[in-house]
Amino acid sequence: MTSQTDPIIAMRDVSKFFGDFQALNDVSLDIALGERVVVCGPSGSGKSTLIRCINRLEAHESGQIIVDGTTLTGDRDTLDKIRGTVGMVFQQFNLFPHLTVLENLTLGPRRVLGLTEKDANARGMKYLERVQIPDQANKFPRQLSGGQQQRVAIARSLCMEPRIMLFDEPTSALDPEMIAEVLDVMTELAQSGMTMIVVTHEMGFARRVADKMVFMDKGEIVEVGAPEDVFTKPKSERFGQFLQQILNH
Amino acid sequence: MMKRLFSFLTLGVLMAGCSGNWGWYVVNPATTSGYNNLKFMLSGAIYTIQLSVTAILISVIVGLLVALPGLSEKKGWRAFNRTYVEVVRAVPILVLILWVYYGLPTLSGITLSVFWAGVIALALSDSAFEAEIFRAGIQSIDKGQYEASQSISLSYSDTMRYVILPQAIRRILPALGNQLVYMLKMSSLVSVIGMQELTRKANELVVSEYRPLEIYTILVLEYLVLILIVSAGVRYLERRLNASAA
Numbered sequence: 001m002t003s004q005t006d007p008i009i010a011m012r013d014v015s016k017f018f019g020d021f022q023a024l025n026d027v028s029l030d031i032a033l034g035e036r037v038v039v040c041g042p043s044g045s046g047k048s049t050l051i052r053c054i055n056r057l058e059a060h061e062s063g064q065i066i067v068d069g070t071t072l073t074g075d076r077d078t079l080d081k082i083r084g085t086v087g088m089v090f091q092q093f094n095l096f097p098h099l100t101v102l103e104n105l106t107l108g109p110r111r112v113l114g115l116t117e118k119d120a121n122a123r124g125m126k127y128l129e130r131v132q133i134p135d136q137a138n139k140f141p142r143q144l145s146g147g148q149q150q151r152v153a154i155a156r157s158l159c160m161e162p163r164i165m166l167f168d169e170p171t172s173a174l175d176p177e178m179i180a181e182v183l184d185v186m187t188e189l190a191q192s193g194m195t196m197i198v199v200t201h202e203m204g205f206a207r208r209v210a211d212k213m214v215f216m217d218k219g220e221i222v223e224v225g226a227p228e229d230v231f232t233k234p235k236s237e238r239f240g241q242f243l244q245q246i247l248n249h
Numbered sequence: 250m251m252k253r254l255f256s257f258l259t260l261g262v263l264m265a266g267c268s269g270n271w272g273w274y275v276v277n278p279a280t281t282s283g284y285n286n287l288k289f290m291l292s293g294a295i296y297t298i299q300l301s302v303t304a305i306l307i308s309v310i311v312g313l314l315v316a317l318p319g320l321s322e323k324k325g326w327r328a329f330n331r332t333y334v335e336v337v338r339a340v341p342i343l344v345l346i347l348w349v350y351y352g353l354p355t356l357s358g359i360t361l362s363v364f365w366a367g368v369i370a371l372a373l374s375d376s377a378f379e380a381e382i383f384r385a386g387i388q389s390i391d392k393g394q395y396e397a398s399q400s401i402s403l404s405y406s407d408t409m410r411y412v413i414l415p416q417a418i419r420r421i422l423p424a425l426g427n428q429l430v431y432m433l434k435m436s437s438l439v440s441v442i443g444m445q446e447l448t449r450k451a452n453e454l455v456v457s458e459y460r461p462l463e464i465y466t467i468l469v470l471e472y473l474v475l476i477l478i479v480s481a482g483v484r485y486l487e488r489r490l491n492a493s494a495a
Contacts, residue, residue, distance in 0.1 A: 057396055083402040094397035098415050107411055108401035153397075160401050 006069075008033045008164060008195055009054060014063035016049055023049040024060065025219040031197065031212075033163075036190045038206040038227075039199045041216035042242060047199045050216065051166045054197070055086040068163060084112070087157030091169040093149045095141040101128070101152050102137040105159045113160070120159075127155040131185050147178030151185055158189075165189065167198040201246050207231060215239040275460040276467055286454055290467055293450035297475065300364065300436045300446060304371035305429050311372065312379025317409075319384045330380065337377035343438050346370040350442045367439035375432055382428070386421035387413055419490050426483030430476050437472075447471050 007030035016024040023046045031037055039047045052058040053065060056072055056079060065072040068085050072078060096104050105124035109115040115123065128134045131151035133144075141149055150170055157165060167186065171179040183205050190196055190209040200206065206213060206227055213230045215223040215238075223230065223239045234240040276290070277283035319330030340348075350366040353359075361369070390413050398408040418425075440449035451468040455461045 055400060057399060080402050083400060086400075088396075088400040090393060090397065090400075092391075092393050094391075094393035096394065096397070096412055096416075098419070099411075108403065111404075111407045111411065112402045156397075156401065 007031055008035075008068055009197075010064075010066040011050075011053075012064040012066075014050075014053060014060045014065060016046075016053060016058060016060045022219050023058075024053070026063070027219070027221055028063075029214065029221060029224070031195065034193050034195055035211050036195075036209050037197045037212045037214060038210040039197065039214045039216060040201055040203075040206070040242070040246075041222075045216040046219040047214075047216045048168050049219075051088075051168055051197050051199055054164075054166060055083055055088055057088075084160065085162055086164045086166060087160055087162035088166040089150070089153050089157055089168065089170050091172050093141070093146075093153045093173070095149055095153055095156070097141050100138050100140055101133075101144070104141065104152060105156050108156070108160050123159055124155075127158045128152075130158065130188075131155045145178060146174045147181045150174065150178075150182045154182075154185055154189070164195045164197070167196065167200065169199050169201075171200065171202060203231075203243075203247060215242065217242075271463060272460050273463055275458050275463050286458065286464075287467075289454060290447070290450050290464070290471070293445060293447035294471065294475070296364070296444060296446040297433065297436050300367050300371065300439060300444065301429070301432045304368045304375065304436070305432050307368065307372035308375035308379050308428075308432075309425070311376035313383050315376060315380035316383035316387065319380065320387055330384075334377045334380055337373060340374065342370065342374045342435050343441065345374050346438055346442060349373075363439070363442050363444045366442060367436070367444050371432060371435060371439070374435075375428060378428060379425075382421050382424045383417070386417035386424075389420055390416050422483065422487050422490065426480065429479050429483070433475055433479065434472065 009029070009031040011027055011029045014024055014027045015022065025046075027046075027050060029050075039050060041047050049058055053060045053072075054067060056074070059074060060072075067082050070078060070081055070085075072082060096107070099107065102121060102124050105127060106115075106117070106120035109120040109123055110117065125134055125137065128137055131154055133148055133151055133155075136144055136148060136152070141152065144152065154170075170186070171182050174182065179202070183202060186196070186198070186205070187209055196209075198205075198210075210227045213223075213225055213227050214221055215230070215234075215236070217238050223234060223236045225235070230239065231243065234243060274280065274283060276287045278287055315330055315333050318326035319334075321327055346367060349370040350361065350363070353366070353369075354361060394412055394416070395408065398412050403412070436446060437448040440446060440452060443449065447468060451464050455464050458464065
C-alpha cells in the first residue's frame with residue numbers, strides 16, 4: 001500500500017508551544033501520496049495542532065515540515081503554494097454566513113485561481129453534485145442542516161482542487177443522524193485516491209478507509225500502524241486503553 | 250408612528266403660539282416676509298447635508314484605515330492606532346474646527362474654504378470614533394472565518410473585503426447610524442466659522458428679526474426632521490441586509 005517514492009508530507013522533529021504548554025513534542029511523520037491517515041487521541045493530545053501545522057494555521061517552532069517538496073516557512077509565497085495544495089475542513093464548518101452556498105464555493109476559485117464567474121460556478125456545481133446537494137446552491141448556510149453545511153465546507157475545499165485534504169474533527173459538531181452523510185462523502189473521497197489526514201474518533205470510518213492509524217497523547221505520536229493491526233492488538237498500553245474507552249460506550 | 254409624532258409636535262407648537270408670547274408672523278408662509286424668512290432658513294439644509302455626508306464618508310474611510318492597524322499582531326501598528334484614537338478623541342470638535350480653519354492655513358500655507366475646513370474638522374474628529382466601532386465590529390467576527398479564508402489561500406485584503414467586512418458592517422450598522430446622527434448635529438458648530446448651514450441661517454435671521462424663540466424652534470424642528478429621515482434610512486438598510494442573509 002505504501003509507495004516507495006518521497007512522502008508528500010514529511011514532518012521531522014516538529015515541536016509547537018502555546019506559551020508554556022507543549023502541544024507537539026518532536027513529532028515525526030511521513031505520509032505518502034494517496035495515503036489515508038486517521039489521527040486519534042484524547043483531547044489536548046495535539047492531534048488538531050498536528051494537522052493545523054501542515055497548512056500552517058499554526059506555525060511550528062522547531063523541526064521541519066515538507067509538503068509536496070516545499071519546506072514550510074511563514075513566507076507569503078510558500079504559504080500560497082502550500083494552501084493551494086492543502087485543503088481543510090473544520091469542526092465548526094466555518095462557512096461564510098453572508099454568502100450563498102455557491103458563493104461560498106466560488107470565492108476561492110474566482111479570487112485566488114482567477115476563474116471567470118461562469119467557470120467558477122460550473123466548478124462549484126460540479127463539487128456540489130459530488131457532495132450530493134446541488135439543489136441547495138442558492139441557499140444561505142444557516143438554512144441548511146449541520147450535515148449539509150459540512151458537506152458544503154468539503155465542497156468548498158475541493159473547489160480549490162487540492163492534492164491533500166485535512167479534516168479536523170469533521171463530525172464532532174454534528175447530531176448523530178447527520179454523521180453518516182458526511183462520512184459517506186469522505187469515504188467516497190478516499191476511494192477516489194485523495195490524500196487525506198483525518199482527526200476523528202469515528203473508528204468505524206477509520207477501519208473502513210484508513211491505511212494508517214496515528215495515536216497521539218500529550219503532544220507525542222505514541223503509535224502508528226495499520227488499522228487491522230492496531231484495532232486487534234495495539235502495541236502501547238495507552239492506545240489500548242483509549243480504544244477501549246471509545247469503543248465500549 | 251412618525252406621522253403621529255409630527256402632528257403632535259405641530260399641535261404643541263401651535264397651541265403654545267396662542268399664548269401671546271409667540272410671534273409666528275416671522276415665519277408665517279402666508280406673508281411675503283414670513284415666506285422669505287422660512288425660505289432663507291431652509292436654504293441652509295443643503296449645506297448641513299453636504300457637510301455631514303461628505304464628512305461621514307471621509308471619516309468612515311479614515312476610521313477603517315485607522316482600525317485595521319489596531320488589529321495587527323505588530324505592536325507598532327497597534328500603538329499607532331491607540332495614539333491616533335486617544336489624541337483625536339481628546340480634542341473638542343469646536344476647538345478642532347477653529348484650529349483647522351484659523352490655525353492650519355498658517356501651518357500649511359493652504360487656505361481652506363469654510364466648507365472644507367468644516368468637513369476636515371468633523372471627519373477627523375469622527376474618524377477616531379469610527380475606528381473604534383470598526384475595530385469592535387471586526388473583532389466580533391469568529392476566528393474560524395479567518396482560518397477558512399486562509400485555508401483557501403485568500404489574501405488579507407480579499408479576506409477583509411469579501412469575508413470579514415461584509416459581516417462586520419452588518420453588526421455595526423446601528424452604531425454607524427448613530428454617528429451619522431451625531432455628525433448632523435455637530436455640523437451646527439461649523440456655523441462659528443461662517444458656514445451658511447441651518448444654524449448660521451437661523452442666527453442671522455434672529456439678528457435681523459429679534460424673534461429667537463420662533464426661529465430657534467424652527468431650527469430644532471429642522472434638525473429633528475433631518476435626523477428622523479436618517480434613522481428611517483438606517484433602519485431600512487438594516488432590514489435589507491438582514492433579509493439578504495436570512
